[in-house]
Amino acid sequence: MRDSAIEMAKRLLVDSIWKSANLEGLGTTFPKTEAILANATTTTKTEEVLFIINMKRAWQFLLDNLDYTNNLMLLREYNKIVGELLFDYAGEIRTIPVQIGGTAWEPEMPHTGIIIDTLESIDQIADIELRALKYFCYVVRTQMFIDDDVIIRTKLEKPSKIKGLALI
Numbered sequence: 001m002r003d004s005a006i007e008m009a010k011r012l013l014v015d016s017i018w019k020s021a022n023l024e025g026l027g028t029t030f031p032k033t034e035a036i037l038a039n040a041t042t043t044t045k046t047e048e049v050l051f052i053i054n055m056k057r058a059w060q061f062l063l064d065n066l067d068y069t070n071n072l073m074l075l076r077e078y079n080k081i082v083g084e085l086l087f088d089y090a091g092e093i094r095t096i097p098v099q100i101g102g103t104a105w106e107p108e109m110p111h112t113g114i115i116i117d118t119l120e121s122i123d124q125i126a127d128i129e130l131r132a133l134k135y136f137c138y139v140v141r142t143q144m145f146i147d148d149d150v151i152i153r154t155k156l157e158k159p160s161k162i163k164g165l166a167l168i
Contacts, residue, residue: 006063013037017055026051050085058082070123070135072116079145087147094146107143115144 009016018033028036028048035042036052058081065074080091093110100106118138125131 006066009059009063013056013059016059017052020055021048021051024051028052047086054082054084054086057084071119072112075119075139075144083145083147089146092146093144096146098143098146100143107141110142110144115142 014030014034014037017037018028018030021028021033026045026048028044032042032044032048033052036044036049037056058078061078061081068074076091076093078091083090093112093115095109097109098107119135122131122134122138125134
């Protein structure tokens, strides 16, 4: 089942990246996404190219690290890949307050020790689906990275790694 899930993830790579780009409001087309990933010539914005290439690299990183325990180092590296050349301090734990549109609630400042302890605690959950959901909820609520409100893809794709790419 693991091999089938990995193969399916690879086949759906272009579609996943294209949909992520549209979630980010980049408005790229599926054919442009395919062209960029194939290193073919296309007319598009630099931001779209960077985003699409970063997403491809992030998926490769995710697939290359399925056998490693989830930890802060992997999460930071993943966020760094996703945000490379798109925003400052990619992969760095947030040191400034953030606000979330539509609510008065503000996430607490993240603390490395607490993050590490919580991630280790979540990794102890035996049920892989529950573990993926807990991990997702924790990462979303913590807002540990500076550009978390924009970089939703870190939250959407990383739980797939936890769950083993949907049951790898």
